[in-house]
Amino acid sequence: MSEQITVSQYIIRFLESKGITWIPGVPGGTILPLYESLAVSNIEHVLARHEQGAGFIAQGRSRSTGEVSAVFVSSGPGVANLITAVADAQRDSVPLLVFSGQVPLALMGSDAFQELPTTKIVSSIVKNVYLIQEPNQIIETLEEAYRLCGEGKIGPVWIDLPKDIQTQKITLPNRNNGSDPLIKAGTYNEHIPKGNDISLQWMELFLQEFKSILEDSKFPLLYIGGGAKKEYLRLREFVSRFNIPVVTTLMGLGIFEKDDPMNLGMMGMHGTVAANEALGVCDLLIAIGVRFDDRATGAIQKFCIQAKVIHIDIDAREIGKNKPVTLSLQKDISEILPFLLEEEFLIENKDSLLQIETWKQIPEEHxxxxxxxxxxxxxxxxxxxxxxxxxxxxxxxxxxxxxxxxxxxxxxxxxxxxxxxxxxxxxxxxxxxxxxxxxxxxxxxxxxxxxxxxxxxxxxxxxxxxxxxxxxxxxxxxxxxxxxxxxxxxxxxxxxxxxxxxxxxxxxxxxxxxxxxxxxxxxxxxxxxxxxxxxxxVPSSWGVYPFVPGGKSNQEYILGQVTT
The missing domain is CATH 3.40.50.970 (Thiamin diphosphate (ThDP)-binding fold, Pyr/PP domains)
Structure with missing residues (x-):
């Protein structure tokens, strides 16, 4: 027998089915129907004192667990206040599912109280934004939005809910026919698509080219960012096995242990001397899970000018966007690392490793x-x-x-x-x-x-x-x-x-x-x-050094002297 529930009740049931046990937010008039359904659910509400705070509280869950998190805000100023946290999530690939209230459909476009054109405002900082204009739209939209949060390059997705839509009823499919849409799922990682199947022939060609470029180099260097952190154990194995030095971005810290002899530390504006000097002379840069942003590269026209570049990233838009590449692979790093670890690479980089040791002796005390x-x-x-x-x-x-x-x-x-x-x-x-x-x-x-x-x-x-x-x-x-x-x-x-x-x-x-x-x-x-x-x-005279000025190469750093 079919069951009828409101759109807001369906949303709460959906979130429960995904294992979400608490949701931060700030209520207001246009989202109160959703809060009414939340009040009688098993989900705890965390009342933030500001919508931006609510967005970052949700980020804390996603960043530390790897799960899609939800956040609730009302229309108008609630939407505007949340934008900073969502823009932050978009830039750092954090999976947030945002639900905002909206004025009733009949009032949209009339400059109603606390109305903003949410879809227009947020479209550039989310993977997708949905305006629900018909009750049954919510069933397909929720599944698609949740999947999209963790698909490819993960990030935030926004659902805008007119107040009258939230109270309208939908008919659930018959649960006896196997089409129940509220099937409990795990974390978003289970939804990451594997992309096109990698044929053995194609993989052999890629690995052959990768091997040729790597073995021809005398100073190979890995450039690792936050997009690779889920594979940190296998990356540590790869670096240890082949003695390839590595630099990391700010978001990639912790992938390699600080005392790993192959870890040169953070690169870029406030990177270590060893990391930035190595970038200046390497003849091969293997970039994984990075986007060549300006804080990491310094002046891009001066970045790794002697190096061939191999770029592996899940997002095709990042490959070649800021830096031309010699060889590229648009894949999740999880799909390629097992193949790389099965290979045998003959790397002659003893001289470069000795050079690195001299850079490490340059004092950076603070x-x-x-x-x-x-x-x-x-x-x-x-x-x-x-x-x-x-x-x-x-x-x-x-x-x-x-x-x-x-x-x-x-x-x-x-x-x-x-x-x-x-x-x-x-x-x-x-x-x-x-x-x-x-x-x-x-x-x-x-x-x-x-x-x-x-x-x-x-x-x-x-x-x-x-x-x-x-x-x-x-x-x-x-x-x-x-x-x-x-x-x-x-x-x-x-x-x-x-x-x-x-x-x-x-x-x-x-x-x-x-x-x-x-x-x-x-x-x-x-x-x-x-x-x-x-x-x-602490004294205000203490600075952060090394410091690469804007427009300079990573090798044009300032080493300041800081005393107590």
Whole structure:
């Protein structure tokens, strides 16, 4: 016998069938029918204090679990406030399923209260956006949208729901005929298409060309990004087996262990000397899961000018977009690595490895290095996640923190969004309640989504916020020092809130860590369950080095001297 339910009830049942147990959001008039169905479901609602915060909370779940997450917002300002978080998800390939309320169909286009043309506004920052104009459309749309989130180059998908559509009824197919659309599924990874079957003949031709180019090179170098992190174990095996040095992007940190002798570290604007120097002289660059963005490559016309380029990526649009390639493969890295590991490559690169060792001897010491290593030395036992906001603190953590696993490292890469850290940490902690979550932020970034301290306290999550306070927008000041004659404008905060009092008002723990006097007390604070802010004050004169100025090659870096 068929069953009739409302569109909003169907959406909630669908999300339950996909294993979603909690959803962040901020309600409003046009999405209240969906919230009515949510209220009587098994899904917990996490009430954010701002729609941008809700979007980043959802990101925390997706980035730490690899699953599609959902977020609910209302129309108009709710949509506008969420855009930053969705744009961030699009740039870093994070699978979000966004549901926004919309004014009733009859009012659309009339400049009704809290109306925005959502589909027009968000179309460039999502994989697809759907406006539901007929109730039965929701059945096919949900399946397609969920699949699209995790298909190919993953990312956000948006569904806009007019208020009157949400309350209309649809007839579910008869469950006895095997056509029930609400079949429980696993993570989005199960939906990743395998593409065209790779014939053995075609694969042999590709591998033959790959082998020829690799064995002819004297200085091969791997360039690995976030698109390859799910295969980090096999990539480690590949590098170890063939002794090919590797550089990584910001998003690729943790794929290789920091002390791996073949790991030259992060490349680009704030990359290591060894990584950036190797890029300047390599004769073969094997790029996997990367998009040759400007922060990584520096001036693209000066990037790896002596090197042949092999580019492997799941997204055809990225291949050859910024850098011409010698050989390319549009495939998921999971499909090609088993074949590469079955091969035998004869690589003569001993001289290049010796050269790398000389670059590694160039000092890159910074007081923040010892601070972060001291912090890491007293972390409690158990699983932990390290997140950052955006600014100098982000680069210091990327440069010096001993990251050992790619999925425990979470930051805003392509969009570089200040305010990312706190709400994303909430989403991570909600998804991993037995883990320790550490969010490094600055006195600029923390203010961008400060209101989510209420959400953090309400959920009483085990999140420690490490606030590195230099009373400035640090990276802005640093560039004004380097390139604008120390003419400061808009980089200094002249009013400084008392974060200890702020924590009291939110009923959150507070500890001021004087990093000059050891870590004994810090270790005790980190052992305490629940949320807290750990503040450490550092001089505004500390910069992030190496520093590659805009428009320069990665080899034209500045090595600054930083003293305590």
């Amino acid at each position: 007081p923040m290095k010892s601070i972060l290593l001291d912090f890491a030395s007293v972390l409690p036992m158990g699983e932990h996640f390290v997140l950052t906001d955006v600014g100098q603190h982000q680069m210091w953590v990327a440069q010096y923190f001993p990251l050992c696993q790619p999925f425990s490292w979470i930051t805003s890469g392509g969009q570089g969004t200040m305010g990312f850290g706190l709400p994303t940490a909430i989403g991570v902690a909600l998804s991993h309640r037995d883990s320790h979550v550490y969010c490094f932020t600055g006195d600029g970034s923390i203010m961008m989504n400060l209101q989510e301290l209420s959400t953090l306290r309400e959920q009483n999550l085990n999140v420690k916020i490490i606030l590195i306070n230099n009373e400035h927008l640090g990276l802005v000041k640093q560039q004004q020092d380097l390139f604008y004659g120390s003419l400061y404008s808009g980089s200094k905060f002249y009013f400084h809130p008392d974060f200890s009092v702020l924590c009291q008002s939110f009923e959150i723990g507070y500890f001021e860590w004087d990093w000059r006097f050891g870590v004994e007390d810090l270790g005790k604070v980190l052992e305490i369950e629940g949320p807290a802010i750990i503040e450490l004050k």
